[in-house]
Amino acid sequence: MPMEPVAMQSAPPLAATGAAPRSVLSARTVEEALAALVEIARRLTRAHQATVVLAPAPGQARGASVTSLSPAYEGWGGYGVPQDAGSGAAPSREAPRGRLQVSLPDGAGQLHVFDRERGDFGREDVQALEQLARLAGLALESARLLREEQLARVAAEEARRRADFLAEASRLLTSSSLDPQATLGTLARLTVPVMADWCFVDLLDDDGVMRRTEVAHADPSLDALARRVARFPPGDEGSNHPILRVARDGEPLLVEDVDDAWLRRYSVSEAHYQAMREVGFHCFLAVPLVARRRTLGVLTFLAVKPSRCYDAKDLELARDLARRASLLVDNARLYREARRSVRLRDEFLAVASHELKTPLTPLQLRLQLLRRHTREGATSLPTRRVAAQLEVVQRQVDKLTALVDGLLDVSRLSSGRLVLERERMDLEALAREVIDQLQLPASRAGCRVTLASRGDVSGEWDRKRLGQVLFHLLTNALKYGAGGPVRVRLRGEAKRVRLCVEDRGIGIAPEYQSHIFERFGRAVSERNYGGLGLGLYITRQVVEAHGGQVHVHSEPGEGSTFEVLLPRHAG
Secondary structure, eight states: OOOOOOOOOOOOOGGGGTTHHHHHHTOSSHHHHHHHHHHHHHHHHTOSEEEEEEOOOTTOSOOOEEEEEOGGGTTSOOOOOOTTTTSSSOOOSSOOTTEEEEEOGGGOEEEEEEOTTTOSOOHHHHHHHHHHHHHHHHHHHHHHHHHHHHHHHHHHHHHHHHHHHHHHHHHHHHHSOSOHHHHHHHHHHHHTTTTOSEEEEEEEOTTSOEEEEEEEESOGGGHHHHHHHHTOOSOSTTOOOHHHHHHHHTOOEEESOOOHHHHHHHOSSHHHHHHHHHHTOSEEEEEEEEETTEEEEEEEEEEOSTTOOOOHHHHHHHHHHHHHHHHHHHHHHHHHHHHHHHHHHHHHHHHHHHHHHHHHHHHHHHHHHHHHHHHTTOSOOOHHHHHHHHHHHHHHHHHHHHHHHHHHHHHHHHTTOOOOOEEEEEHHHHHHHHHHHTHHHHHHHTOOEEEEEESOOEEEEEHHHHHHHHHHHHHHHHHHSTTOOEEEEEEEOSSEEEEEEEEOSSOOOGGGTTTTTSTTOOSSOHHHHOOOSOHHHHHHHHHHHTTOEEEEEEETTTEEEEEEEEESSOO
16 A cells, blocks of 8 residues: 555635536536546645545445545555445444534435544534535535436337337338238337347247247348348247247246356257357347237347346337237238138139039939820830939939038037037947948949958947048048048947047148148149038037047148047047
């Protein structure tokens, strides 16, 4: 420590410092006022050190402090300030030798001067510091009011900026096309750099898989890194990835301090971890896109710049933006589904018209033939000829009846009026009955149908409805089986029975497999294969009404296997 200074004469009156007091009163910030205060206090008392300590602000453990040292001792650490300084506690009555302290008005803090070589400070020093403290109180109050005004202006400007941003986002969302992926991409690019340095858009597809559709960033030089990041969607369903968690819970997530351990915990691979490290974000904010209690996707915002940190206001802004974006995505999906429903309806009406006319044509021809014979005046008709004609008539009537029954079933299923009449039954016996009924269609299709059963395959089910399930699955296999063998397999398990219908036909492309169980859904052209597209829809509805499940496993050109899982008992 350097040697302490020699004693100096008493301090001059405060007025002798000229413009110095005005420098305290004219300070525009608290920091400027404190710096001027300690400098004036040190000069007034000709001390080596002056320190001011402010009382802690509400909710804070410590207050601010500023120290001024004489030019000869600027490299010296200075004297320590007592622990009770600025804490709000009453200072000790007796100040040690070489130290003088006075309190700022209204308990705002304390002002200390130090100079051990001088010894005790005189009355003039005390009066000068007390007068300076009063002026400092006015200056600090003015500076604080000015700071509050500045903060209010900053808050108002921030609110205006947020409002302008939301207005621009709303304009974009309301004037955009009904392509949600393209619009959300534009929206993501709008958010950088206004509220994020990076923005991700992840949407759930029709199969419930989260897919990354947009990666927006503020720095054009990071395009290559952005392409790498786009290859890392949140991961498989059930993982603990934060974006998937947001989608699963439907609640936003704000991580204010992203560290390396956090990146390690949530990276789906080493390459993903390295890419996230290169992005270099320190703050993470993700909000779900939710409409009608259904999660549609997630918007994620990353902060890279040290000056950008997310708080409750940013979270509310992100949630507001997500609410508006969710309406766009939901409306676009509703519009797409409506158009698809209209298209399916039109296709169904065209197919239904064709299918209903198909049995009517031979039916009408047979009836005309019989009427012509009766008009020729014959007293009797050959029994064999009449019987052959009536057989054709009956076959076409059966087709019409089946078509009408299918339409009635769809009406019942759509209105929720399907009632099950459960009874104890054996599924193997029912399967043999249905196979016998389809012997003629199987022979015409060139398909050999076999049945294999293992274990107890009995349960409490609706016989008529399960007969429909077997009929639709088998006719579907015969239609698309390409003349190959069709296998029906039954297996009894502890609480359920497994039914499989397998063919070696044309198979089903992956993009159609989620639609074939829909009403009027089909995976092939109705011109080539006909049918109303109702069989598999009815099958799914009946199976699910029993509390079961139906799945398809298929590859194009390799055939298809339809698997039904039936609980043995209701509930």
